Structure formats: structure tokens, C-alpha cells
Amino acid sequence: MEDFCYFCGHSGANTKEDIPPLSFFPKGFRKTIKVPAHYRCNKKWSDSKAIEYCRNLLTGLSHSNSIAQRLFMTKSRRSILRNYPLRKKMISELRKEIDIYSPRGIYLGSTPGVQYDAKLMDEFIKHIVKGLYYHHRGIVLSAQANINWKLQPFYRCPEWINRLPTIVIDNNIFRYRYAILSSNPIRSMWILGFYDLYIGTVIAATDTHSP
Numbered sequence: 001m002e003d004f005c006y007f008c009g010h011s012g013a014n015t016k017e018d019i020p021p022l023s024f025f026p027k028g029f030r031k032t033i034k035v036p037a038h039y040r041c042n043k044k045w046s047d048s049k050a051i052e053y054c055r056n057l058l059t060g061l062s063h064s065n066s067i068a069q070r071l072f073m074t075k076s077r078r079s080i081l082r083n084y085p086l087r088k089k090m091i092s093e094l095r096k097e098i099d100i101y102s103p104r105g106i107y108l109g110s111t112p113g114v115q116y117d118a119k120l121m122d123e124f125i126k127h128i129v130k131g132l133y134y135h136h137r138g139i140v141l142s143a144q145a146n147i148n149w150k151l152q153p154f155y156r157c158p159e160w161i162n163r164l165p166t167i168v169i170d171n172n173i174f175r176y177r178y179a180i181l182s183s184n185p186i187r188s189m190w191i192l193g194f195y196d197l198y199i200g201t202v203i204a205a206t207d208t209h210s211p
């Protein structure tokens, strides 16, 4: 089982990937979930703009979390200042309440104050959910897995979420709740908590690779 890459589903995994990525933590923090991956898949992912973009966005939105704020003022600030197109993009996105649609055009509600790059967020959430799903079930979710998600502050989370057990990686940085449908295990729901935000994620896939 350890031999399979959680991302591409092929055998020959020769490294481990951190869930969530290490750049979501301050220096010295190393509490992550490790999942098997190919070096090439891991490298492609760590080089992707999605991690940096989402770290900047999520730390920037977590106003009452001191770790997020510190990360935002150091790592995120450096990356935003260094990267002019990213800075321009983030400034233009941080604006009034907007409607959120899934990549397939399903209306997911509205969120205060921010519009974000759905493609980069999608890429990011897919990696996190695939990693966690593999961690719990030992099953690789298909690349075609259909994911709908929305980003919302903690206080706007629905009541029922409180009934799910929370798995805490680091209480101030990352924790999650999940439910996998017993009648159809490919359908699952993931509530990902980054800093003081929750991302509600619904994932459905029909094609999986099970080691």
C-alpha cells in the first residue's frame, strides 16, 4: 500500500508528502500527515503556484489568529512583495462580498470580502482531500474527482459540523472533520480548518485506484 502515489495512483512512490504543506507552518513546526508520493509528483506540486497563493490568501483572511498573522507578515508578505502579478491579483481580489461558484458553475453561496482564484484553490483542495482520503482509506481518488467547495469563516459554519469529531494536526494551523458515506465510500465530505477559517468541501468520484 505504501508503494502507491496518493496523487497519480501509480506504484513506485519514493517520497512522502506533507499534508498540509510545510509552508503553512511557522519555522520549526513539523506536525503534518505524511502520505506516499512520487518524487516527481511531489516536486510538481511543491513548485505549483497553488500552495503559495492559498497560504497567502488563508493567512491574510485569518485576522484573529496570531500564527496566521505572523506568517502573513513574514512568508506571505515576502512572497507577495516579490511577486508583482500575484500582489496585483490579490489586491484586486480582496473586495466586497461576492458570489462563489464551483468550477462547474454550481452556486455555492457568498463569502464576505474576498474573491479568489478558483482554479488555484481547486488544485490546492484537491491535493489536501486526496491526501487525507488516502491517509484514512488507503484509496487513491481519481484525478477526475468532482470537488465542490466553499470558503467561509468559522462563525458561519453550520451547526451540524460540530457533531463530527475533529482531527487536530495543530489547533491554530490545521484541523479537519470528515465523513465518508458508508453506502458509497467515494462520496465524502471534508471540513478543512486552516487558521481561523473552514473550507467546506464535498468530493465525489466514480473512478478510484485501490492498492
Ligand SMILES: [Zn+2]
Pocket: 005, 006, 007, 008, 009, 010, 037, 038, 041
Ligand atoms: Zn505519482
